[in-house]
């Protein structure tokens with residue numbers, strides 16, 4: 001029971017991101033689907049929380065990046081209140097990572113670059129979907145995708161201005177590793193001017 005699951009606790013310059021990167025690599029090998037999938041919690045202008053999954057496209061001390069429709073609930077929440085919380089849970093590894101921080105929109109150039117890397121049908125879908133607003137029927141949505149297929153070649157589907165990304169800038173991070181009989185390892189780091197300050201927490 002003495003093994004330290006978090007050796008980088010001792011390095012305030014980089015902790016806890018090397019461990020997160022290693023866990024992400026293990027998740028990529030072990031998880032059945034979408035190892036980067038993360039629950040994103042936001043709050044609206046009345047302080048009401050909501051949570052949904054997104055795919056993290058980058059994870060590091062410089063931020064956690066995901067892409068979405070800015071007019072969706074998460075988009076309007078983050079526009080009004082940039083505070084966000086993220087949670088990964090890898091069941092196959094019995095690990096949890098929590099990150100809290102503030103959201104910034106990615107630059108148009110970054111959104112363009114990522115948009116261009118997506119499958120053409122996913123790009124058409126982003127144009128066709130009024131994400132999170134009522135859809136009269138599935139056929140209307142599919143008709144829009146069909147029209148876009150006729151209108152644009154695969155290489156010139158434009159990124160709509162309402163589709164972009166956010167970068168959550170980490171201010172607090174917690175790693176949780178399962179240990180037998182709920183005697184888990186938990187460490188929470190807070191970002192300070194001197195670096196990442198880690199504290200062990202009771203499980």
Ligand SMILES: Cc1cc2nc3c(=O)[nH]c(=O)nc-3n(C[C@H](O)[C@H](O)[C@H](O)COP(=O)(O)O)c2cc1C
Nearest residue numbers: 034037052053054055067068069072073074075132
């Ligand atoms: C595994 C998984 C990954 C998802 N990734 C994204 C994503 O990266 N971006 C996105 O806009 N929606 C993604 N979704 C859909 C969202 O969970 C959600 O249904 C949608 O974005 C609308 O959320 P909102 O109304 O809270 O904004 C994903 C769903 C799942 C289950």
Ligand SMILES: Cc1ncc(COP(=O)(O)O)c(C=O)c1O
Nearest residue numbers: 054055067068069118119122131
């Ligand atoms: C609506 C929506 N947008 C974006 C994504 C992110 O996936 P990708 O950009 O890899 O297609 C997802 C993934 O499920 C999604 O459902």
